Each structure stands twice: as structure tokens, then as C-alpha cells.
Amino acid sequence: MNIIAIVAYVLLTSGGLVAIKLGTAANEQSIHLGSFALPFNLPILGGVILYGLSFLTYIFLISKFDLGFIIPIASALVYILIFAASYFIFHETFSLIKVIAIALIIFGILLLNFTTTNK
16 A cells, blocks of 8 residues: 555656646646736646645655655655656756766665665
8 A cells, every 4th residue: 555655646746747847838828917927727737636636645655654764765756757757758858967867866766765674
């Protein structure tokens, strides 16, 4: 159940962020607040809903895990998934330094998981 919650959190958060990004690219409708225009359309609404569900999942996760464990793991997994989505969905390019940084994050997740399970 706990692994399912972590996966759900990562997918909901990443999915919400990707949907919001897609919605900002569409730029069909906007809510105007003075000189500030906030884009608002179906992808953004879906992204906000997904992100809200991820927040509820996050509350569950921090109630079940140590903060020093779950925050780095969840954040790193979201970061890695967003990195992949940025490349495959938005066709962003990345420098070698950023790819090395992602590899270090993966190594850090493995190291954190190893030290947590071998107490």
C-alpha cells in the first residue's frame, strides 16, 4: 500500500504539472486580474485537480513515513519524471551537466533507500 501511495503521488504530481504546462501552451482563455492574465482551460483545470489529489496523497505519505525519508524520495522521483516528460513531451534539450545531475539524483535515491532499509 505504501509503495502504491508513493507511485500515486509521483504520477499525480507529475501529471498535474505536465497538464498545467500543456494548458499554458494552449493559451485559449484567460482570467484577467488587472494587468495579470492567468490562462485557464481544460488542461489547466485537469492539472489543478491532479495536483490537488497529489497534495492529499502527500498528506497520507508524510503521516506514514519519516519526513527525512519520504520528502527526498518523492521529490527526486517527481523531478526525474518531469525531466523525462520535458524531453519526450515538450522536446526540451538538456546539457550533459543536467543529465549527470539526474544520474546523481538516482544514485542518491538508491543510497537513501539502502541506508533506510539497513538500519
